[in-house]
Amino acid sequence: MKALSKPKTATIYEVARHAGVSIATVSRALRDSDLVTESTRARVRAAVEALSYTPNQLGRSLAEGRHAANGIVFPDLTGPYYAEVVLGYEEAASELGRSVLILATHGRRDAEAAVLDLAGRVDGLAVMGNTVGDDTVRSIAATGVPLVLLARPPVDGVDTIRTRNERTAAELAAHLLAHGHRRIVFVGDPEAAPDMAGRYAGLAKTMRAHGLPRPDCRPCSYDVEAGERIGAELMADPPDAVVCANDEVALGVHLAAEAAGRSVPHDLAVTGWDDVLAARFAGLTTVSQPMRELGATAARWLDGRIAERTAGPERATPRRRVLPTQLVVRRSCGSHPVETPNPLGGTA
Amino acid sequence: MKALSKPKTATIYEVARHAGVSIATVSRALRDSDLVTESTRARVRAAVEALSYTPNQLGRSLAEGRHAANGIVFPDLTGPYYAEVVLGYEEAASELGRSVLILATHGRRDAEAAVLDLAGRVDGLAVMGNTVGDDTVRSIAATGVPLVLLARPPVDGVDTIRTRNERTAAELAAHLLAHGHRRIVFVGDPEAAPDMAGRYAGLAKTMRAHGLPRPDCRPCSYDVEAGERIGAELMADPPDAVVCANDEVALGVHLAAEAAGRSVPHDLAVTGWDDVLAARFAGLTTVSQPMRELGATAARWLDGRIAERTAGPERATPRRRVLPTQLVVRRSCGSHPVETPNPLGGTA
DNA sequence: CGTGGAAATGAAAGCGCTTTCAAAGCCGAA
DNA sequence: TTCGGCTTTGAAAGCGCTTTCATTTCCACG
Incomplete structure (x- = not known):
């Protein structure tokens, strides 16, 4: 009960007084429809109009017992x-x-x-x-x-x-392996989030099934800048493929690779996760989620x-x-593109 | 007052009873700090804990007169x-x-x-x-x-x-004109939104100042697909430059141009608005907004x-x-890039 | 005209909380 | 021991609305 000067917006009481009815009737007129005379409803509506009344949802919710x-x-x-x-x-x-x-x-x-x-x-x-x-x-x-x-x-x-993370990550890994990539690095932190853990697990499991060692892991935050940083580090001794925790990171790695004079996918493959709009324009292989x-x-x-x-x-x-999630294969992993082949590739 | 079986979450009354105090005291213990004995506060806190009590914000807001x-x-x-x-x-x-x-x-x-x-x-x-x-x-x-x-x-x-729309659009137009583009088309609907109207106005004004006719206008919705559609139509008789209402449309036009065998920016310039992440990777000249x-x-x-x-x-x-907004010049308008020159351009 | 029953309305009790105001409890000083 | 003044607590009045329950009004019918 603040004692401040009240900027009162109209309440149901004023509407009732203005329309010459009780607040119960106003309430009904504003909702129940068929419990109120048409003429009464008209009077109420007029009053509502005249007073620019908007029901206070707090009162309403409290009375109804729901937010x-x-x-x-x-x-x-x-x-x-x-x-x-x-x-x-x-x-x-x-x-x-x-x-x-x-x-x-x-x-x-x-x-x-x-x-x-x-x-x-x-x-x-x-x-x-x-x-x-x-x-x-x-x-x-x-x-x-x-x-x-x-x-x-x-x-x-x-x-x-x-x-779905693990299974689709496994699919992605199989795809990369099928194209001859052997040394694969995961950029992201499996510890940080279960989604990431699943993605890494799918990758690792598939590699093990192929008799390959557990992939390296480079934890990082999930933005373009982080990807560029890790990417630059990786370029000292580029792996065959870089599987990134999300598209932003992958795009960063992509930029770093190009900056280091490496070509994607020729020198190395890069993949992301999420299928953001930019992935389409960068030709990034990724995973789309619903x-x-x-x-x-x-x-x-x-x-x-x-x-x-x-x-x-x-x-x-x-x-x-x-x-379910879906693998979206584009040119960044060096394989047969299935969607928007090389969209802006001709750009000089 | 629904007569439904109540899934009651604890109220202040139960907390008060449990702590052996009045609801006023509970309320104070939970807020006023210094109007309540430390021992009382402890009892209240224990009760709150025991009952998993969370204050109902509806009641609180209604009493306080603010949402x-x-x-x-x-x-x-x-x-x-x-x-x-x-x-x-x-x-x-x-x-x-x-x-x-x-x-x-x-x-x-x-x-x-x-x-x-x-x-x-x-x-x-x-x-x-x-x-x-x-x-x-x-x-x-x-x-x-x-x-x-x-x-x-x-x-x-x-x-x-x-x-800011008009002034920055004028800047953009001046930039395009300075690079020799004369026939410029605006893709977007100046009638639809005042932002668009401003962008078109800035473009038109600058062109008029250069003795050029009012630019053509192609209304469309604001997504990639619409841009592709309009872009395809435009390719029948490509203008020098296409100024788009936003980046999505510009990216669509870009795709359509490439699909029609035209090169951006060699055959025509394309610009967007908003500076989305994809714009960076498509080398799209655009305008960034705060x-x-x-x-x-x-x-x-x-x-x-x-x-x-x-x-x-x-x-x-x-x-x-x-x-204020800021013009971001990239390669899609055919000019000296000032940022991330050709980021993924080398990609085959 | 009077009557019964349906339809329309009003009075009032909450919904869960904050806050005012008054009462109670406590302290040291007289 | 008693009293004045301060601190801590409780009782109760709302906040704006919905809804129950009782009351009034209105008709059609007898």
């Missing part, structure tokens, strides 16, 4: 990866009549607190990748807010959706969980899903 | 443009202690209603580009919710932030407006700001 909003937590929004997921999530949520609250953790120290706070503002929450630890996830789950983890290691009793669908699925699962929760407290078994 | 949340409305999130703006907005808002609600209108019919609804859930709202009409903007403004328009034509009495800053500025302005509003109802004069 009518979902949250999503992601590390960042640079690059299309998370943006697409968020978009798919928003689209699905909004069709289900829920607003979407976003929270980007960046590298914030207080991320855990921010996520906990967010959990108190929503009916359901999606948590992506490297944002908060398992403890926080468990805390949220304990509050009873339905939760879905995305592209993140599962936590007991919590729903999880991921994209990111939009990842987000949309999360929103729908949450909706289901929220409904269950309202219906009864019997805790269902956690769901798991792995969405 | 502690801001909204942002944008058409889409594909491509880095809006994503970056949203990110900047989120970052700034979150520093100011506000959550962020997003709303993507896509091409939705009911966008206006959705935006109005959103307006009732936030303390301040940013509205970007082609999402809702002036009428809706005025309705929102009338409800008293602080509002900022982004990259959108101004509306009376409402704050607006834009990026998108993050656009979003961050909006968040900060809103915070200011919200504070003013709380302080008193005297309506300040609307603010306007135009953020």
Whole structure:
């Protein structure tokens, strides 16, 4: 009850007074449709119009006992990866009549607190990748807010959706091996995220199956600059192929190779992951993932969980899903292009 | 008051009972710090812990008379443009202690209603580009919710932030003219958005200043495919240069030109707008915009407006700001590259 | 005209929290 | 021991809305 001068926007009471009815009638006129006379509804509408009344959703939500909003937590929004997921999530949520609250953790120290706070503002929450630890996830789950983890290691009793990493990485590795590449380096940190671990595992397993040693590993952050740096280091003794954790890194490695006078794919092959737009123009072999669908699925699962929760407290078994990913072969791995062959290659 | 079986998450009442104090004390223990004995606070904390209590933000916000949340409305999130703006907005808002609600209108019919609804859930709202009409903007403004328009034509009495279009487009045109290009086509729809109108205007003005006719105009949507289509049409009688509304379209035109056996920039120049990552790898001349800053500025302005509003109802004069943009010359316009010369050009 | 039942409306009780105001508890000084 | 003044706590009034339940109104029919 701040004693500040009130910039009051109209409330339901003023509308009621203005229309000469009770607040109950205003409420009904604004929703129930068929419980109110047409003439009354008209009066209410006129009052609403006259006062520029917009219902305060806080009051409404509190009375209804639901936020009518979902949250999503992601590390960042640079690059299309998370943006697409968020978009798919928003689209699905909004069709289900829920607003979407976003929270980007960046590298914030207080991320855990921010996520906990967010959990108190929503009916359901999606948590992506490297944002908060398992403890926080468990805390949220304990509050009873339905939760879905995305592209993140599962936590007991919590729903999880991921994209396929290991198998497609194995496919990619097989492809590279089939083209004669033997010395392959992985750029990325298998320790950092389970997605990365899966990609490395797929690569390593396939190489072992071919009697080759475990591939080298160069941890780094996931942007173009990091790729350029690692790429430059690698150029001292170039491997046959560089398998990168994502497209940004791969593009960086690509740049570094060219800068060192090495030609991709002639001198070495480079591959990425995510299939960003730039990958297409750089002719980068990569893996495309159903990111939009990842987000949309999360929103729908949450909706289901929220409904269950309202219906009864019997805790269902956690769901798991792995969405398929697809290898996109372009010229950067030195093989028969299957898509947009050499799009801008003629450019001098 | 749904009569459904309650999946109740703990309320302040239970915490109070569990700790043997009143709800007022619990509330204070959780915030005011210095109005509560240390021992009492400890008891409350223990109860909170034991019950996995998370304050319901609805109740809190309703009591405080603020949502502690801001909204942002944008058409889409594909491509880095809006994503970056949203990110900047989120970052700034979150520093100011506000959550962020997003709303993507896509091409939705009911966008206006959705935006109005959103307006009732936030303390301040940013509205970007082609999402809702002036009428809706005025309705929102009338409800008293602080509002900022982004990259959108101004509306009376409402704050607006834009990026510079006309002047930088003129610069771009001058650059092209200086390199001998005379017949220039604009791909984009000046009618569709004020940003586009500005870009076209800058181009047209400069050409007129050089005694050249008003450039042709090819309206289209703003994705790679549309660019390819228009590009293919243009290849029947290629102009000297194609100035595109954004990078995606320019990349499409680029592809179409190559597909038709024309070389960029030798046979024709192509330019874009936005400086997406792919532009760098396609060697595309473009214009970079401070998108993050656009979003961050909006968040900060809103915070200011919200504070003013709380302080008193005297309506300040609307603010306007135009953020500078920067021409990024690469090889696609046939001129002296100033950045990443021909990054992957050597690739066969 | 009177009556019963359906339809429309209003009164009031919350939803979970913050905050004011008053009461209670505590301390040292008299 | 008692009293004044400060600190800590509790009771209760909202915040803006929905919804139950009771009341009123309106008709068609007898």
